[in-house]
Amino acid sequence: MTETASTDRGGDDVRLTGISKSYGSFHAVKPLDLTVPEGSFFALLGASGCGKTTTLRMIAGLEDPTTGSVFLGDRDVTGLPPHKRPVNTVFQSYALFPHLDIYENVAFGLRRRGIKSVKKQVGDMLDLVQLGDYAKRKPHQLSGGQQQRVAVARALINHPKVLLLDEPLGALDLKLRRQMQLELKRIQTEVGITFVHVTHDQEEAMTMADTVAVMNGGRVEQLGAPAELYENPQTTFVANFLGTSNLIEADVAERTGDELVVTSAGVKLRVPADRCAAHVTDGGRLLVGVRPEKISLAHADDEGSIPAGRNRITGRIVDSSFIGVSTQYVIDSPVCAELEVYAQNIERDGRLAPGAEVVLHWNPAHTFGLDADQDIDAGVKTVDEEGA
Ligand SMILES: Nc1ncnc2c1ncn2[C@@H]1O[C@H](COP(=O)(O)OP(=O)(O)O)[C@@H](O)[C@H]1O
Numbered sequence: 001m002t003e004t005a006s007t008d009r010g011g012d013d014v015r016l017t018g019i020s021k022s023y024g025s026f027h028a029v030k031p032l033d034l035t036v037p038e039g040s041f042f043a044l045l046g047a048s049g050c051g052k053t054t055t056l057r058m059i060a061g062l063e064d065p066t067t068g069s070v071f072l073g074d075r076d077v078t079g080l081p082p083h084k085r086p087v088n089t090v091f092q093s094y095a096l097f098p099h100l101d102i103y104e105n106v107a108f109g110l111r112r113r114g115i116k117s118v119k120k121q122v123g124d125m126l127d128l129v130q131l132g133d134y135a136k137r138k139p140h141q142l143s144g145g146q147q148q149r150v151a152v153a154r155a156l157i158n159h160p161k162v163l164l165l166d167e168p169l170g171a172l173d174l175k176l177r178r179q180m181q182l183e184l185k186r187i188q189t190e191v192g193i194t195f196v197h198v199t200h201d202q203e204e205a206m207t208m209a210d211t212v213a214v215m216n217g218g219r220v221e222q223l224g225a226p227a228e229l230y231e232n233p234q235t236t237f238v239a240n241f242l243g244t245s246n247l248i249e250a251d252v253a254e255r256t257g258d259e260l261v262v263t264s265a266g267v268k269l270r271v272p273a274d275r276c277a278a279h280v281t282d283g284g285r286l287l288v289g290v291r292p293e294k295i296s297l298a299h300a301d302d303e304g305s306i307p308a309g310r311n312r313i314t315g316r317i318v319d320s321s322f323i324g325v326s327t328q329y330v331i332d333s334p335v336c337a338e339l340e341v342y343a344q345n346i347e348r349d350g351r352l353a354p355g356a357e358v359v360l361h362w363n364p365a366h367t368f369g370l371d372a373d374q375d376i377d378a379g380v381k382t383v384d385e386e387g388a
């Protein structure tokens with residue numbers, strides 16, 4: 001890494017302007033503008049093949065953009081080779097030197113720059129990733145999670161302004177993944193530099209990042225804080241890819257002040273107008289969304305006790321899965337054949353079993369509206385993609 005005198009007026013935000021990458025006639029990344037604020041933990045989230053790695057490699061200088069520029073603060077780094085950018089990358093394959101011990105693996109970047117006294121810096125880095133006791137071991141004598149931490153230490157010792165992480169936890173089993181998510185988050189908070197983290201795992205992105213950019217087919221579909229994306233998806237892809245959404249095709253019946261009334265198979269539902277990501281016209285169509293955990297389930301015999309003013313749909317339970325903290329129900333209804341409901345496991349109503357007639361009800365404020373001219377199943381995870 002080379003420190004170039006920086007005017008620093010724009011801080012050290014990473015800014016991509018009109019950046020794109022094509023391979024022949026295939027557009028891996030379509031022209032996009034993206035700002036990653038200095039010091040943030042930023043995630044690029046999307047299914048396999050959506051252009052995450054290509055975007056990251058353009059930031060690193062490992063890939064030349066077809067169009068557009070990469071800025072660090074107000075410095076245009078588009079023409080700089082990777083080693084001249086204050087950026088380091090951590091890959092899923094940790095790429096440690098097998099014949100060097102951990103200490104020398106971490107010291108490598110300093111030695112290459114001709115720095116003689118590396119002891120203090122290497123010691124500090126090993127402490128940061130909590131591997132001080134492992135300095136003399138070889139990589140194969142460490143667990144996957146420990147090797148990943150060595151890879152992070154080896155990248156951070158160069159004092160990059162930006163650390164790029166490409167599916168860094170992809171090779172770890174689920175439990176270790178969860179631990180390492182918290183660990184990486186702690187390290188980022190401690191060093192305070194910008195992390196750009198690529199993952200196809202929506203839970204991972206939401207756990208770790210301040211800001212998530214959801215990518216789909218070479219574009220950023222939506223960008224925001226995890227809770228904002230989850231609560232206010234703007235597209236069916238984001239609604240389905242981030243958690244699960246029930247999406248119902250409906251017709252707009254009327255607009256009363258700040259609320260819309262829509263109908264689907266004769267059922268009336270209320271939607272807050274300010275939660276509609278679509279241009280709404282009377283008689284127009286809308287996809288109405290509600291998250292499974294926002295819905296309560298009552299046995300049809302108890303319909304009378306449901307408070308007034310709630311959105312309600314009648315249906316029949318076709319499947320229920322007890323998963324400890326909650327039970328997940330699938331309900332067949334006139335508006336949609338597979339509505340999902342997650343019920344926290346507090347007191348279980350034994351009548352809520354497959355075959356039971358039920359009423360789904362929820363606070364209309366938890367309803368959102370999406371443009372109906374979209375694929376209602378965009379972003380629904382298939383078994384293949386889950387394991388990607
Ligand atoms: N060198 C290349 N030549 C042709 N196509 C490529 C090349 N690198 C990547 N691609 C294609 O570009 C798309 C995006 O790839 P990538 O950025 O690696 O996706 P992700 O990291 O999101 O899985 C994929 O369809 C991939 O096959």
Ligand SMILES: [Mg+2]
Nearest residue numbers: 052053054166
């Ligand atoms: Mg990738």
